[in-house]
Amino acid sequence: MNDYVEKEQKIRIQKEHDSIYQVLIQDGGYVSPNEYLWDDVLISIVLKKPVLLKGPTGSGKTKLAQTVSKFFNQPMHSVNCSVDLDAESLLGFKTIIQKDGVTTIDFVEGPVVQAMKKGHILYIDEINMAKSETLPILHSVLDHRRVLTNPFTNEVIVAHEDFTVISAINEGYVGTSPMNEALKNRFVSFTIPYLSGIELKKVVINEYPNTSEELIETILNIGDDLRKQVVNGLLSDDAASVRSLLDAIGLAEHMPVRRAIQYTISEKLDDKIERRLVMELVDTWVK
Incomplete structure (x- = not known):
């Protein structure tokens, strides 16, 4: 054969x-x-x-x-x-x-x-x-x-x-x-588009099986908002990177979500207005 x-x-x-x-x-x-x-x-x-x-x-x-x-x-x-x-x-x-x-x-x-x-x-x-x-x-x-x-x-x-x-x-x-x-x-x-929805959640759970459901849902909701703003042309593609989102979850297990997103997503963007928008989106999910 x-x-x-x-x-x-x-x-x-x-x-x-x-x-x-x-x-x-x-x-x-x-x-x-x-x-x-x-x-x-x-x-x-x-x-x-x-x-x-x-x-x-x-x-x-x-x-x-x-x-x-x-x-x-x-x-x-x-x-x-x-x-x-x-x-x-x-x-x-x-x-x-x-x-x-x-x-x-x-x-x-x-x-x-x-x-x-x-x-x-x-x-x-x-x-x-x-x-x-x-x-x-x-x-x-x-x-x-x-x-x-x-x-x-x-x-x-x-x-x-x-x-x-x-x-x-x-x-x-x-x-x-x-x-x-x-x-x-x-x-x-x-x-090859960014993952979203149930497929992205499967990847997250596989990568971080012991992470709390609450943290996963919070990060995924933030990621969903970031993707919407990318589609709307208000954020560059990098802001919706799955790799960066996974990195954010890894950091958020040991520090506040806001700082984790700042380090893994916001600070990597060149545009000051985009960085501010990312953090404003985070603040709608993290009190």
Whole structure:
């Protein structure tokens, strides 16, 4: 039985016999904001489509990639993009080594080469922060060819059957730029929203099982108000970060809720008016 069929069967078995939410919650993994997003990402990966995750910081893009890695028992190699990212950071570099008294030149394989050869997941984070001239080297890796000619060694690398690419972007953030169309067209794109409602509560309870119901409800109510203001355009996306909300609960177990929200959410916002609005929303729930 080939790997493609095995992966398809694993998805089908899980859908037939388990609650996806419950399975992933128990593993401490990603929880889908709806009934289809997680399934659709898995289907795309099984079909060997490079996946692009779009969403604000703290929405769970990296957690989703980590959960895919755990679900398929497939190790993940990460690339954190920046303006300093170059071909060596992606593919590897040559180095001089001494062995048995002989000096030789060796090639240290980078994350792209390792993932392609071993059939692992390549996770490219904040892909729209890389310089536009750096990423075209991956075009042949991301399309139907799934092949790479290493410019440092001239080795032609054909991707392992299980090789998977997942990328993530934070759109509209400082330091980012629109993705090159040739690169974007190689991905299947998914919008990853912030969790809310029952899904968010499941994540919170899993993260902090011993926290009081009262504290959880207070923080979730504050989070709901923050999301509404983000939708209304009065707060930036960062204010509704699930990651920050979880951090706030962790601090609020040991200090007043107001200070916990101030440290984890309000103080991270650049705009003074936004910081004030966050604390005003907190004051409607905390007396």
